[in-house]
Amino acid sequence: MADMWNVTEDIASNVKPSELSKYSPGLLTFAAIVTGFIMLIGLFGNLLTVVALLKCPKVRNVAAAFIISLCIADFLFCAMVLPFAISGFWTRTWSHGGVLCKLVPFLRYGNVGVSLLSIALITLNRYIMIAHHSWYSRVYRKHNIALMIVFSWMFSYGMQIPTLIGVWGKFDYDAELGTCSIVPDDNGRSAKTALFVIAFIVPALLILICYARIFWVVHSSEQRMREHHRSQTSQGTLNNGSDVKRSTIKDTRETKARRNEWRITKMVLAIFLSFLVCYLPITIAKVADSHVHYPVFHITGYLLLYASACVNPIIYVIMNAQYRAAYAAALCCPLARLTGLTSEKWNERHGYSFSNTRTVLSQVSLGESRVDPRGISAPGR
Template identity: 55%
Template structure:
């Protein structure tokens, strides 16, 4: 026993125990250090792989800068808006297509082009917007090189189809109002379908040189973190030509057609007002002639009777002319409603696509990411906003939607309020519609 009263054997035992504990602690520390080092090494390797993958996708090593360009709240808002627009666009466009096909009352040349327009918007919602939503959710393009080529090809093609369909509808309205005599010859069914096919072939055919890398390429834009048209190895890009041929020229045609339409409608209304103002004076003259004939006795009655007959014939002709004018006026009003609806569609198209055009020109270095996100959301909005325009501005379309949603049987021909020939109904049916008693109708 030592001087502390502890047995020596116990001291050796405690020493051995302490030594064992120390060795265990050292071993545990070594294992922990090794494990942490291994985990750190694995994470470092994974991070390096991810960075390398991003560099391959983005084309350079500015990953940190790109990841901080768009904030997470901004991307969340963009993803939410894209998903909502996608759902509304798919439902609205499919509903419009089905309603126009199912309800004969609204089927005309303009409706055929509107069906094509809805089909393009629906494809945009189905084939483009899901990838855009995932891009905003992940904060980067994660779908690979093939889809980075295919998705913008579909996107730009659908934009061209939409604008060309709007231009075709505008030209249809222009010929209907300004050159009605040639309308039936120009807008035969086979010609209408040929025009629609041309819109699709031209829009997508114009993208083929870029698709094959002959005139620019489809690829990942590292500044905008999206797939778009980029310059090829020789610095060539089809963006400028695409903007001029597929956007500026159709817009100029549409504006010119509407300027002419407004002029023709203004002149027509002026003539109708002048004609209407002349009718009461003619009717009053006839009435005075007939009244005066009863005040003259004797041998002049026979001559006056003949005059009365002629005056009555003129009055009957005047009434027939008035009825014809009323029919034409009603038909013109119905045509004018569709024309104004198409004008609203065109203006909404401009409102949706002009912001991103201006933003890309003014902010090439993406100093204001929020503006770019806003511009893209406006483009997506163009795929569903037309359906609201149809519903708000056209009673027949509202009735068609109501018929489809409430599973009613559509009428082959309605003589109710709002029926019109729209340039496609035979003349005697159009006259019957105009002469019929106006009754409310809830079915198309």
């Protein structure tokens, strides 16, 4: 205990008033209040998402496992990191001892890594589903999904172990930032740049490459289908009334399936873009204004960074009708009524059909859950 108080006193003695004075008391109070709202929204939204995904069969599928991992990481960020951010804005220093000064940044960087890797895994799921569907059932088996999730957590936290034990940078109080972060070790080494490249740049590039490929595949597929339809029409192959009716029904189902796949893909893209919007401003601020000439720019960057932990549930509500229904059921309805989300009537009302046997893509889409016509559960369930 005495050592902890000594560390706290050392931290207080190293504070540079000239740096902290660049943030006005009013601005820091505003930041603390906004961070508090973000924390409450993030705790409620992410917990509700996990409950809805676990209890509602309609939205419990392969990709939901990665969504749950993402929500848990964001929930832990709100519960274990943001309270100390609020304290830092309020007191303008670190007053929680040396142990937490190492643990809190360790959790902060780890949860950020898990969040981005979870988004990358969801995007990879979409890419394989759309561009290499023949691989899907082999890749997304239950044990493979579990390994992917475990890897995302172990990698995000494991790559920080050298910093935690002080052999590649160290977690300590940064007097310039006024909070605990990664600082150079006794040999002048720091892991900040490497962590940024490995845990941010590489997953972001993977996501961008996957989406470029997804857009290309979808565009090419639509072109081929239009050409095929025109070819059939021009050759008079649909000269029978019943054939025309069957073809129209098939085209309608395929159109609904493609529209739903595209809508879900856009939702995942929105999650990634929101991540970039939340993380890039503070990164730019640290590089372009390292001496804090524009405090509002830095505070805005911090608030956007914290908002990343609560924005995903909002995206689900805005862009996905199934998640809205699952949230409403989890909040307002008894557990017995949650199974209503799997009813035929509910599916038809939202444009889905169990009789679509042309493709099993919709069985494993984000926010969907299908049953194979043969009575076998969809892959990865």
